[in-house]
Amino acid sequence: MKSNRPLRILIVGRGGREHALAWRCRHEGHEVHVTPGNDGIALDASCHGVSERDHDGLVQLARRISADLVIVGPEQPLVEGVVDRLVHAGVRVFGPTAAAAELEGSKAAAKAFMARHGIPTARYQTVAHLADGLAAIRSFDAPPVVKASGLAGGKGVTVPESFEEAEQAVRACLGDGRRFGAAGSTVVLEQRLHGQEVSLFVLTDGTNAVTLLPAQDHKRVGDGDTGPNTGGMGAYCPAPVCSEAVYQRVMESVVEPTLAGLRGEGRPFVGVLFVGLMIDRAGAPSVIEYNCRFGDPEVQPLMYGLSDPIVPVMMAASADGLPGPSRLAGRPAATVVLASEGYPLESKTGRRITGVEACAALPDVQVFHAGTKRGPDGGWLTSGGRVLGVCARGASLPLAIRKAYEGCSRVEFAGRQMRSDIGVRALT
Ligand SMILES: Nc1ncnc2c1ncn2[C@@H]1O[C@H](COP(=O)(O)OP(=O)(O)O)[C@@H](O)[C@H]1O
Ligand SMILES: [Mg+2]
Known part of the structure; x- marks a missing residue:
């Protein structure tokens, strides 16, 4: 698979990941655009002003620059269906539809998917109410890992050392404070793995x-x-x-x-x-x-x-x-x-x-x-x-x-x- 002509590639995102992808695409000889990017990424690509969350703006930008390929960096727009939008508009995208991205967008759905298909993963239980969550914790032999099911920017998981700590984590998600908002309104409790x-x-x-x-x-x-x-x-x-x-x-x-x-x-x-x-x-x-x-x-x-x-x-x-x-x-x-x-x-x-x-x-x-x-x-x-x-x-x-x-x-x-x-x- 050799690409014999330089392509125009649009990368969506603004961090180290997008810089590494932009650097790589440029290194392979392509014309690289990033939106919104950052001042450092601008060393390797043309940066644009459209945010990751602005799906209409992304469709317009991809069309305006005649992007041959769009690569979406962050999870949020993927889970929100930006690929479905771009594909519908006739834009070629490397990224999953919202339905496929659910594997990341909902840890509860991902666990159920693995159970359906016999894919090895830690034993788990999904809870949506505080009382159920507190009761479920005690059904584990050791303190279970507590996970907000939805997107929490890498902050939604607690690996507790004690049952009390596990309870606190469940309270943070399902108690009155609702630390993670809707992302924590369903909680996955799972057996702690080692290795x-x-x-x-x-x-x-x-x-x-x-x-x-x-x-x-x-x-x-x-x-x-x-x-x-x-x-x-x-x-x-x-x-x-x-x-x-x-x-x-x-x-x-x-x-x-x-x-x-x-x-x-x-x-x-x-x-x-x-x-x-x-x-x-x-x-x-x-x-x-x-x-x-x-x-x-x-x-x-x-x-x-x-x-x-x-x-x-x-x-x-x-x-x-x-x-x-x-x-x-x-x-x-x-x-x-x-x-x-x-x-x-x-x-x-x-x-x-x-x-x-x-x-x-x-x-x-x-x-x-x-x-x-x-x-x-x-x-x-x-x-x-x-x-x-x-x-x-x-x-x-x-x-x-x-x-x-x-x-x-x-x-x-x-x-x-x-x-x-x-x-x-x-x-x-
Ligand atoms: N079942 C588990 N057993 C042991 N450690 C876990 C388990 N689940 C998660 N962790 C730890 O917590 C981290 C974050 O959990 P993860 O499910 O990857 O959520 P996210 O990346 O969305 O925060 C993992 O990288 C791992 O170190
Ligand atoms: Mg992780």
């Missing part, structure tokens, strides 16, 4: 699976996986826990039945199916969750390390179909996230950043912008919780990780937060 997590990204036309290297991210803010959950403080690929044998089991017991199940239900999945897995000590996979889009920061090392072109795969998946299953090859790569002071609670922004260009000048190092903007003098300022992803690739993972940290040492801003142990699980 190592892996993210597998599957590009698909609904039938054929084209996989990227298995990746792993670091969600907690602090070294040694301590402190609150974040959008992700770093990621690397490949994840050694996903050996060839484990990969085969994942494809057979999870990916194939998931794609077949969705097809059988009349909602084939086109786009990236992101399967979040727990691999136990015996190498058996269980699904933690499905996402319906690329995950950040994992997408950064995946796009930067990739050695096969990805755009032809996305083009084929979104129209005529893929010729068959395959795997895209890539080099080991890692991203270390630089975050603002106070993140993930209350981020301090507007701080001057130095060294971005010096960092990017290192060979095999690339900087992806998540929350930056240009100041009045043209210099970089922080403008979000996660500020930059410093990504590096190499002949081996240890080399890539070392280079990423070398890059990080060149970038400074007041209050900078960075984990110093990205990738250690792969090195020991």
Whole structure:
């Protein structure tokens, strides 16, 4: 699958994920537009003023620039049906319809889907009333994981250490406070799993699976996986826990039945199916969750390390179909996230950043912008919780990780937060 003519690609979103996708598409020789993007993304693409939530505006923009392909980054517009709108308007899109994106939009629906199709996942119970929730907690042998069913921006899950903590989490969703609003009005309680997590990204036309290297991210803010959950403080690929044998089991017991199940239900999945897995000590996979889009920061090392072109795969998946299953090859790569002071609670922004260009000048190092903007003098300022992803690739993972940290040492801003142990699980 060679793409022999440069395409005009429109990417929807504004963070590190969209920068990595834009960089990749440009690197493959295409003309890249991003909306709304950010000042850092503007280094690699033309940015436009239409927001992710403005579906009419997105249709108009795709038509106005005659986009050959639209790639939707974030989950919210996908779950809200932006792909249905674009496809209806005759625009070619790499992304799932609202019906298929329900696998991410409703954790309760995803669990029921897995139960229907015999896909391995933790035992669970869905509750919608406080009293039922409190009673259900006691039916688990150990404190269950508590999940707001709907989209909660990565903040809706509690992995409690005690039954009391589990009760508090259920109260937060279903009690008077309704912390997550409608997204938490249904709650999934599930058995806690143990093992190592892996993210597998599957590009698909609904039938054929084209996989990227298995990746792993670091969600907690602090070294040694301590402190609150974040959008992700770093990621690397490949994840050694996903050996060839484990990969085969994942494809057979999870990916194939998931794609077949969705097809059988009349909602084939086109786009990236992101399967979040727990691999136990015996190498058996269980699904933690499905996402319906690329995950950040994992997408950064995946796009930067990739050695096969990805755009032809996305083009084929979104129209005529893929010729068959395959795997895209890539080099080991890692991203270390630089975050603002106070993140993930209350981020301090507007701080001057130095060294971005010096960092990017290192060979095999690339900087992806998540929350930056240009100041009045043209210099970089922080403008979000996660500020930059410093990504590096190499002949081996240890080399890539070392280079990423070398890059990080060149970038400074007041209050900078960075984990110093990205990738250690792969090195020991
Ligand atoms: N059943 C489970 N057992 C152990 N840990 C879990 C379980 N479910 C979720 N987690 C932990 O919580 C994190 C977030 O849960 P997830 O279902 O991925 O929700 P989201 O990404 O939407 O916040 C997971 O990455 C994992 O670390
Ligand atoms: Mg998750």
